[in-house]
């Protein structure tokens with residue numbers, strides 16, 4: 437199931453609750469010396485899986501460092517699969533520093549590097565790679581929709597689905613290998629096997645392609661829906677960015693060409709992650725720095741999910757579009773020319789008119805882009821591996837009768853390997869087990 441990599445023998449510890457001042461700071465310890473660390477600092481190990489109040493002492497000087505809640509979590513039924521301990525300290529900087537210093541003095545204990553606990557959980561088969569990614573995404577989740585998606589992945593939704601597909605692939609491979617070995621003995625009807633195999637390969641390919649044909653919903657949800665504010669200098673882009681985000685993020689002035697670099701603000705629109713991007717005003721310019729800004733604007737427009745094309749209501753409506761990205765035409769500064777710009781959304785950052793309607797429109801566009809239902813694929817890594825798997829299955833499905841069975845088996849092997857990469861299981865040893873147990877070979 438899990439990669440056969442060496443198991444760590446050292447014991448790691450780290451604050452699990454950040455590095456700032458807080459009411460309580462949790463220090464996690466994992467590895468074979470976790471129990472010994474409790475013996476040395478807390479004077480023993482409490483009853484497993486129960487928090488108990490202990491005095492923590494420096495093992496050398498016996499000086500009291502804190503009164504803390506302590507947990508002893510003997511492995512392997514722990515988050516990492518190793519012996520673990522937790523110290524719930526008073527969250528002062530000096531308390532934490534003194535306890536970390538004391539832990540470093542315990543033989544075999546050292547500070548953990550980033551992600552070390554999750555890495556051990558993976559190495560010990562407690563989680564697969566997709567669940568590890570789910571943990572990372574859950575910690576990074578800023579909006580409700582991101583939290584829900586990350587929790588689903590942490591809960592194993594993607595890992596289980598891909599594992600099921602991989603099982604099917606392993607079955608197909610076992611069948612193909614059996615055909616290779618025994619077709620010439622006359623035990624198996626090769627044509628029947630070919631037809632059944634290509635039908636099942638096509639079904640598996642279709643299932644995988646179905647999950648891939650999701651408009652990159654999962655990736656987009658992780659990254660955020662990108663809305664670019666574009667238009668001529670002084671159209672009111674920076675003002676609108678500040679008004680929509682409720683933050684004073686961008687410099688506003690009556691001088692055209694104020695914004696040179698793109699400015700991003702991440703927002704939560706009704707639980708959906710939206711990135712608002714302010715850009716340099718679009719115009720031909722001799723100024724080299726402003727010209728670079730305009731170049732960047734065009735680049736951001738091309739990668740946008742939605743463009744807000746801003747035109748002041750007291751000026752002419754611009755006819756030309758900004759490319760083929762979905763675009764909303766917005767008349768800004770509607771307070772200066774009431775009634776202008778029919779058919780377009782009209783907004784005023786001064787009076788606040790139209791801002792709610794604009795936010796609703798952006799939120800609707802984001803909701804439509806994130807789509808309905810649960811996304812399975814949340815990273816390019818998954819997409820690449822699944823696309824490769826579907827490609828190999830497609831070759832199996834399309835193979836003409838009499839196609840060399842060893843080539844079919846090789847494509848199936850590569851499909852199984854690609855599916856295994858998603859969860860971090862590589863290798864096809866399981867296939868061999870299944871081959872030998874599923875077919876009565878021992879004679």
Ligand SMILES: Nc1nc2c(c(=O)[nH]1)N(C=O)[C@@H](CNc1ccc(C(=O)N[C@@H](CCC(=O)O)C(=O)O)cc1)CN2
Nearest residue numbers: 452462464485509512513514515516517522524562571
């Ligand atoms: N104090 C504290 N809070 C925390 C964590 C932690 O490590 N410590 N977590 C850190 O991520 C998260 C909870 N995740 C966890 C995942 C698995 C296990 C665990 O020990 N699993 C065992 C036993 C399960 C059980 O008791 O039923 C297992 O799966 O075998 C613990 C925490 C969030 N809150």
Ligand SMILES: Nc1nc2c(ncn2[C@@H]2O[C@H](COP(=O)(O)OP(=O)(O)OP(=O)(O)O)[C@@H](O)[C@H]2O)c(=O)[nH]1
Nearest residue numbers: 669670671672673674675689693694695717769785
């Ligand atoms: N009356 C009125 N003035 C506005 C409104 N929005 C922006 N302005 C003014 O228009 C001028 C330009 O605003 P900015 O937000 O800097 O325009 P911009 O599009 O970011 O300009 P550049 O970054 O130079 O391309 C400023 O003087 C703003 O105060 C509005 O809704 N009503």
Ligand SMILES: [K+]
Nearest residue numbers: 670689691694
């Ligand atoms: K300006």
Ligand SMILES: [Mg+2]
Nearest residue numbers: 673674694695
């Ligand atoms: Mg600006």
